Amino acid sequence: MSSWMGDGDEDDGEDAADAFETVGRRRQILQALSSDPLSKAELVRTLSVSRSTVDRGVERLVRLGLVERSNGGFVATSAGRVALETHDEALRAMANVLDAVPILDRLPKSVSPPPSLFRDAVVCTGNLSEMEHRAPLDFDISEVTSLTGFNGPFLFSIWPTAREQLARLGDSATLVLSAESLDWLSKRYPDDLDAMVDTGVRVSAVEDEPGFGVVVMDRPTTASVTVVVYDHMGGPEALVVSYEPSAVAWGRRLVAARAETARPYRPDE
Missing domain, CATH: 3.30.870.10 (Endonuclease Chain A)
Structure with a gap:
């Protein structure tokens, strides 16, 4: 499994930017999985989105190490929960910069x-x-x-x-x-x-x-x-x-x- 933090090479910046964008695009899924494991079917019902959207989102989050399989479903990893919080903090900081x-x-x-x-x-x-x-x-x-x-x-x-x-x-x-x-x-x-x-x-x-x-x-x-x-x-x-x-x-x-x-x-x- 590849790490969402990168491996220290020259592509780390791009990897981090790509991961940040993914967290933003898949925020609803990551948020829903931050407490208890949910199956893909449960995610579809909870988020009112298509199965294909859930499939693509979960697959991408799993590859980044932000989500893992658990109890027949999927749940956010510790890295996933921290990534979500970091993403939201960055958005608040950016909003403050624009206001300032x-x-x-x-x-x-x-x-x-x-x-x-x-x-x-x-x-x-x-x-x-x-x-x-x-x-x-x-x-x-x-x-x-x-x-x-x-x-x-x-x-x-x-x-x-x-x-x-x-x-x-x-x-x-x-x-x-x-x-x-x-x-x-x-x-x-x-x-x-x-x-x-x-x-x-x-x-x-x-x-x-x-x-x-x-x-x-x-x-x-x-x-x-x-x-x-x-x-x-x-x-x-x-x-x-x-x-x-x-x-x-x-x-x-x-x-x-x-x-x-x-x-x-x-x-x-």
């Missing part, structure tokens, strides 16, 4: 988000107040233990309580803003900004003015990264939130790289 086109189109070419950013992510576009009603956006930082962000002034304008919570974090919070964003904040929220810095929040600025921001939040049991792009007025236009560890690590590196060239908000202190 307004974000990706606005990011500089030098910024390359990892694919993991879109795995089980929350992607929102439009007015953020409307976004909150359509997706579980978690910007309540009352349980956040540390926060590091680049160019994220939306925290101040959209969630006023975030200013108090940032002050609570003290030196566990780092904000690297663009010079223009910091100038705006210092004029719009001068008392809040000074109060935060007095508690130890590290605030600094870089000269360039990118149209995007990155915020990483740590909580007792989870960590998240938010990538946001801004409209021409500086308001948040679209964002993606991910809890994938590799995506969070990418966000940390991006913010840290910005921080290396930033100047402190109050350099005289």
Whole structure:
């Protein structure tokens, strides 16, 4: 029996792509066989498809090692169940990528988000107040233990309580803003900004003015990264939130790289 994982030769990519396509085309059959064995006749009745469709589908899945004979019928193998889950995860990630086109189109070419950013992510576009009603956006930082962000002034304008919570974090919070964003904040929220810095929040600025921001939040049991792009007025236009560890690590590196060239908000202190 040939392995659906391939044998490590140059055709592995094509083999994997072919297997992925097969799982997609035969998903109903593989799903039906993921719990209990079924005969081909039972598959025909369960799925309301022709016998020839079942014959071709089962034969192909057996050749790939995703289905095997069992108790007079057929059942998904462990590889088959994992392949089905992997296929569905990939489709969800692709849907998130398509939803995130307004974000990706606005990011500089030098910024390359990892694919993991879109795995089980929350992607929102439009007015953020409307976004909150359509997706579980978690910007309540009352349980956040540390926060590091680049160019994220939306925290101040959209969630006023975030200013108090940032002050609570003290030196566990780092904000690297663009010079223009910091100038705006210092004029719009001068008392809040000074109060935060007095508690130890590290605030600094870089000269360039990118149209995007990155915020990483740590909580007792989870960590998240938010990538946001801004409209021409500086308001948040679209964002993606991910809890994938590799995506969070990418966000940390991006913010840290910005921080290396930033100047402190109050350099005289």
